[in-house]
Amino acid sequence: MPENTRLNGNIDQIDLEFVEREATPRLLMKLSIQLHLAGLSLSNTVSILEIFGVERARSTVHNWVHKADLQPESGRCPDHVAVDETVIQLDDEQYWLYAAVDPETNELLHTKLEPTTTKVLAYSFLTELSEKHDVSDAVFLVDGSHSLQDACQRHGFDFRYEKHGNRNAVERVFREIKRRTLCFSNCFSNAETETADNWLRSFSFAWNQLI
Structure with missing residues (x-):
């Protein structure tokens, strides 16, 4: 499967139901979450946002990742x-x-x-x-x-x-x-430990999409 297809599928699975009032376009929020989980640092991720004319703090992107509450799909039956x-x-x-x-x-x-x-x-x-x-x-x-x-x-x-x-x-x-x-x-x-644990589940979600 082409890499860009997997990236698109990953973005589509990111749920932004936690968003109430956010000036950032949702597509850019999803892109930021995806880029960071795929390996881009928070600093480089906010630099990408700046290309689109959006200025956000590193902590903002970190909060998006945390609140999205991503985790690997359940229901597998491995040998x-x-x-x-x-x-x-x-x-x-x-x-x-x-x-x-x-x-x-x-x-x-x-x-x-x-x-x-x-x-x-x-x-x-x-x-x-x-x-x-x-x-x-x-x-x-x-x-x-x-x-x-x-x-x-x-x-x-x-x-x-x-x-x-x-x-x-x-x-x-x-x-x-x-x-x-x-x-x-x-x-x-x-x-906090819970925050780091949440990030690791999000990392697992992205890892499974990109391998």
Whole structure:
């Protein structure tokens, strides 16, 4: 599928029902959200708006992204699910990011940001994943994470240890998320955990549209 077709489809799926009074044309708001989630910094995104004669602050674009409340589509039925947890830096704080990826499509199925990692949080993450997608017959690919292995076992999921192979899908996603959060630290300066979690779901939405 041509890249411009995927971009157009992504823009069409952005819902601006949250808008009450906004002088910016809706098409430019959608374009700004799309460009930022696709990899453009907030500074460069507002520079694009200026080309169209619209001046907006970086915080305004950030708020558009947050309020749009984008997230990956539910209802998937993957054969395999690669799950992992990793530490990411947001502003001056460290958080644990849980992620589930369909290794056959590289699509993000679910993400969750937590202040730490425990067996209870890992179990909760898989519970949320199973509520969004039909993963009852999926094979879960887990590395050395004892908390995720324990969570899979408690859920009764079929899982196996795999360090490479199909697990490379989730590693690629983690590398991109870390690159984005390091490069675009202005997204997360003094941000609440909920705000950062929302941004990561929005990132997941855009990632799935563009891969």
